Amino acid sequence: MIEDAAQAIDATYKGKPLGSLGHMAAFSFHETKNLSSGEGGLLVVNDARFQRRAEILWEKGTNRAAFRRGDVDKYCWIDTGSSFLPSDITAAMLCAQLESVADVTRTRSELWDRYHEGLKDFAGTRGLKLASLPAYRFTANGHLFYVVCSSMAERDAYLDHLREHEIYAVFHYLALHQSPYYRQLTGDDVTTPFLPNAERFASCLLRLPMYASLTEEAQQRTIKTFLSTPRHGVTSVVALAGMENF
Numbered sequence: 001m002i003e004d005a006a007q008a009i010d011a012t013y014k015g016k017p018l019g020s021l022g023h024m025a026a027f028s029f030h031e032t033k034n035l036s037s038g039e040g041g042l043l044v045v046n047d048a049r050f051q052r053r054a055e056i057l058w059e060k061g062t063n064r065a066a067f068r069r070g071d072v073d074k075y076c077w078i079d080t081g082s083s084f085l086p087s088d089i090t091a092a093m094l095c096a097q098l099e100s101v102a103d104v105t106r107t108r109s110e111l112w113d114r115y116h117e118g119l120k121d122f123a124g125t126r127g128l129k130l131a132s133l134p135a136y137r138f139t140a141n142g143h144l145f146y147v148v149c150s151s152m153a154e155r156d157a158y159l160d161h162l163r164e165h166e167i168y169a170v171f172h173y174l175a176l177h178q179s180p181y182y183r184q185l186t187g188d189d190v191t192t193p194f195l196p197n198a199e200r201f202a203s204c205l206l207r208l209p210m211y212a213s214l215t216e217e218a219q220q221r222t223i224k225t226f227l228s229t230p231r232h233g234v235t236s237v238v239a240l241a242g243m244e245n246f
């Protein structure tokens with residue numbers, strides 16, 4: 001099992017670090033993540049059976065890592081592989097952030113708490129759902145803070161209002177099964193598969209600015225501006241199977 005831990009750096013689930021649950025895990029250091037080296041990521045190999053091959057694929061298909069350790073007296077190509085290594089400059093930039101990961105997590109978690117506190121009453125009166133933390137034992141990393149609106153039109157009204165005040169909030173994603181490429185593969189039949197929750201969140205989810213250097217003052221301005229958004233039309237909450245917690 002390969003765990004997609006792209007957003008999960010420094011978070012835990014039931015006492016275990018995310019990234020330790022599967023045979024392997026992949027973390028992302030894309031610019032949108034808590035730690036960033038621009039592009040790139042981290043492969044965690046939790047099962048010793050896969051470690052040797054992983055380092056060979058990583059080192060362009062050679063056993064250079066074993067050579068560096070002094071396990072072999074020369075290195076050569078022994079498998080397929082590619083140039084997956086980061087440059088020294090990229091690695092140095094990332095290394096400094098890894099040393100500060102606890103600070104990054106703490107800062108983002110404080111931002112997350114302030115958004116929640118600042119918006120919860122308003123959300124109640126408007127029928128908006130806020131990002132919530134699950135009841136089971138875990139620690140989060142403040143990766144993102146989102147609001148779920150009742151419709152795309154309502155979501156876009158909040159986005160537009162924030163943008164009019166030069167605050168750049170965003171929708172989160174487009175549903176993959178509705179992408180031109182997937183539709184091309186499936187003969188443009190948009191009705192299959194019907195994935196109502198993926199479609200609902202693609203339409204209704206809004207993400208507020210979240211980054212470690214976001215100041216409290218700028219965040220309070222975002223909250224205040226969000227709260228000043230005029231009520232949008234008549235809203236109705238669409239209840240979908242299995243999404244009772246949203």
Ligand SMILES: Cc1ncc(COP(=O)(O)O)c(C=O)c1O
Pocket residue numbers: 004006007027028029030032039040041
């Ligand atoms: C859940 C999840 N998986 C995978 C990825 C892909 O990460 P990368 O762009 O570093 O390949 C992302 C990035 O947005 C993600 O959020």
